[in-house]
Structure formats: C-alpha cells, structure tokens
Amino acid sequence: MSMTTAGFAALAAGEGWHYVGEAGEPAFNSTWANISTLPKLAFRRREAGVVDLQGTVTPGASAVTGTAIFTLPEGYRPSVKSYIPIVAHTIAPANEGCYLIVGADGVVTPNYTLTTPQLFIYAQIFLTTPDVA
Numbered sequence: 001m002s003m004t005t006a007g008f009a010a011l012a013a014g015e016g017w018h019y020v021g022e023a024g025e026p027a028f029n030s031t032w033a034n035i036s037t038l039p040k041l042a043f044r045r046r047e048a049g050v051v052d053l054q055g056t057v058t059p060g061a062s063a064v065t066g067t068a069i070f071t072l073p074e075g076y077r078p079s080v081k082s083y084i085p086i087v088a089h090t091i092a093p094a095n096e097g098c099y100l101i102v103g104a105d106g107v108v109t110p111n112y113t114l115t116t117p118q119l120f121i122y123a124q125i126f127l128t129t130p131d132v133a
Contacts, residue, residue: 017042020055020070029068031060035118041069043076051076051125053084053100053108058118065098065112072106072125079128080104088117 020041021028034040034057041055057069084100088110098112102125110119 015044015046017044026070026073028057028070032057032067032069033060038118041121043072045076046124049127051127052123053102053125054122056118056120059110066109068107068109069100070108072102072108074106076125077104077106077127078102078125082125082129084123084125086110086123087120088112088114089120 018025020026020043021034028041034055038056039054041053041057043051043053046052051072059067081104082102084102086098086100088098098110098114098117098119100121100123101107101109101111103109112119
C-alpha cells in the first residue's frame with residue numbers, strides 16, 4: 001500500500017479539534033462544563049493511532065469523582081482501558097494529582113479527592129497500546 005504526498009501531509013497534520021458540548025460533538029455528562037476563561041475541552045486525532053485530549057473543566061455542583069465527563073466517539077477510543085495523569089486545582093491553595101480513566105468504550109472518567117475542582121487535562125491517548133514484554 002502506498003500513500004500520496006498529499007495523503008501523508010494530511011495524516012501528519014491531523015484533523016481539527018472537536019469541542020465537547022458543541023453542536024454535532026459529544027455532550028458533557030451530568031453537570032460537567034468548560035470553565036469560560038480557560039481552554040475548552042477538545043479532542044482530535046493528531047496522527048495515526050494518537051488522540052490529543054485537552055482543556056479545563058469543572059464538575060459543577062452535583063458531579064463527583066467517578067462521574068463520567070463525556071464519551072469519546074468510535075475511532076477515538078483506546079483498545080484497552082487507559083489511565084492518564086492530570087492536575088486538579090481548587091480556589092483554595094490546594095493542588096493534587098489525579099487521573100482520568102479512558103475506557104475502551106470511550107467513557108472518560110476522572111478520579112480526584114478535591115471538592116468541585118478545576119481539572120486541567122493535557123494528554124495523549126494511544127489507540128493501540130504497546131505490548132507488555
């Protein structure tokens with residue numbers, strides 16, 4: 001199989017961002033929302049097998065740790081459950097490490113202990129993970 005120069009350039013450039021919650025894109029679950037003054041939650045396929053996920057969200061009043069943020073569509077989901085480190089912050093001087101769980105079903109779920117944090121997400125998801133040696 002060969003690839004044209006134009007095809008390779010398109011693959012290398014990736015695609016545009018898909019913004020969670022916008023028309024025609026995946027919706028936020030529960031009370032999750034973007035923080036208006038910070039980058040919106042978005043995802044894109046950057047190159048073959050890699051999905052970028054970035055933005056800053058808040059769970060609102062009723063969402064708690066373990067409440068899914070949104071679901072990635074087919075074609076953007078890892079082949080196995082992935083754990084991705086992210087940062088959580090509250091207005092009080094407290095920062096903590098936390099992580100996202102991205103399931104093979106595309107469900108993106110955070111794990112954190114702060115009350116109504118801001119979650120800063122800057123991550124890559126590998127659609128096919130390396131083999132275990």
